[in-house]
Amino acid sequence: MAEPLSRRLRRLLLGGCALLLATSGQAEQIRDIADFAGIRSNNLVGYGLVVGLDGSGDQTTQSPFTEQGLTNMLSQLGLTLPANANMQMRNIAAVIVTADLPPLTRPGQQIDVVVSSIGNARSLRGGTLLMTPLKGADGDVYAVAQGNLLVGGAGASANGSSVQINQLAGGRISRGAVVEQTVPLNLGSQHGLLELQLREPDPATAQRVVFAINSAMRGTVASAVDGGLVQIQGPLSANERVNFMARIDSLDVLPIEARPKVILDSRTGSVVLNGSVKLRRAAVTHGDLSVTIDTTNSVSQPGALSGGQTAASANSNISIETQSRALHVLEDSAELMDVVKGLNALGATPQDLMVILQALKAAGSLRAELEII
Incomplete structure (x- = not known):
């Protein structure tokens, strides 16, 4: 019996969309963005x-x-050992x-x-x-x-002095x-229902995963429960289930672009930006404040036969210097390299850069999520 024309057109359309998702952009395998429930470390x-x-x-x-x-x-x-052993x-x-x-x-x-x-x-x-x-x-x-x-690490010490790396x-x-023993593996219910958990939950990515699985299996076997969980109807046999899971893991999916994010390490001063970070036009100034303390030791010597005592005194001179800088304009930046070049133009240290990024975020010029670790 010939296949109806509408069904053939629908099958060709699904296959063409799946091919488009797999070839446009940078596709990733499902194993790189999701894990089956029950397969976890302890x-x-x-x-x-x-x-x-x-x-x-x-x-x-x-x-x-x-x-x-x-x-x-x-x-x-x-x-x-004896009770009083040293x-x-x-x-x-x-x-x-x-x-x-x-x-x-x-x-x-x-x-x-x-x-x-x-x-x-x-x-x-x-x-x-x-x-x-x-x-x-x-x-x-x-x-x-x-x-x-x-x-x-490595270290050495001698005569009260030490050095350590x-x-x-x-x-x-x-x-x-x-x-010594295996953790029991529970892949799902007895009816062959498998659960696929996205490592970074996102409704758009979950939708693309469902579409890729159903297209590859030529049927509706997967459905999204929410943005982070996809349920799949798998076979009941253990061997067939392993082959089924391996086939799903190797499917290509084009995940949604990651959210712009900036990670600030307050301990080391490290700053990490992902490729989605963007800047809006802003004017920034950065100045330095330095405090200098100079101490001069002097000795007061009494005259001969005066009966006085030698006295030592310390004279300190404290000065504060500020280095003012003009406003520096940060242009709109949609590419990561443009963002880096704009921030480097400020001439700030990593610690200062952390403060500047937080100020840009508060002013609405930094289009990214800030995470401090």
């Missing part, structure tokens, strides 16, 4: 001991839990071990762990983490960590934990 945490430190471990008087942890560990190994902890440090258990991980696989000191240890460099159970939110042990630490009280162990 946080693990555990308490452990790092040994083998070169005198940079915890001090007993200020970290009593280190001694308690060592006593408990030795008792499990069959070694009992334990030196300079080569041992109490730590918290954290890890991220990826989805679909099986027993026997290895994951990375992060080790952080919780006592007063100066450095964990050269230490070895002893066997540490890692528990999930339900209290069950899902992995066991052990291994040599890799500390990214980066952090020494934490480190990582690559593939340092062995998974």
Whole structure:
């Protein structure tokens, strides 16, 4: 039986629109913008001991839990210490071990762990983490960590002087934990209904995802619940469901353009702008204020046979200087490079630039969302 003309035209129209969405702009695969519900990572945490430190471990008087942890560990190994034993902890440090258990991980696989000191240890460099159970939110042990630490910092001290680069009280162990049990996987209901969650919820992107899935499957199998959730009717067989999910993950979708956003790091002064940030015409002035304090020490010497005493005095001279600058006009900028060039023309430091961006946002000239971290 021949296919009706209206149905053929509709099928060709859907296929042409799908091809247009996949080829215009910069398309991304669904796996890059969304995740299936139930396929998620889980946080693990555990308490452990790092040994083998070169005198940079915890001090007993200020970290009593280190001694308690060592006593408990030795008792499990069959070694009992006297009650009045004086334990030196300079080569041992109490730590918290954290890890991220990826989805679909099986027993026997290895994951990375992060080790952080919780006592007063100066450095964990050269230490070895002893066997540490890692528990999930339900209290069950899902992995066991052990291994040599890799500390990214460096430091040295001598005669009361010290120098340090980066952090020494934490480190990582690559593939340092062995998974002991699997987290149960729940992909949806028993009727084959799957849920696809967008990483950045947006109604327009959800609509495009639904359109791409229905076009590829040549039927209405997907529907949007809201701007961040898409429900898909999948097969009941486990093998067919995996193939179905793999096919959906590989579909191309053109996501909606990201919202303009500026991220300000108040700790380091870093400023990050995405490609959607725009500027409206504005006039900005930026000045510098400097305070200078000059101190001169002088000594007053009494005359001979006067009976007076030598006196020292300090004379301070305080001056304040302001450097005024003319108004600088920022033109309308629709491209990111034009925005960067306009901000660089102000000659401000990163810390000053954070203040200027907040002022531009308050004045309505910065068309972006500000996020301070």
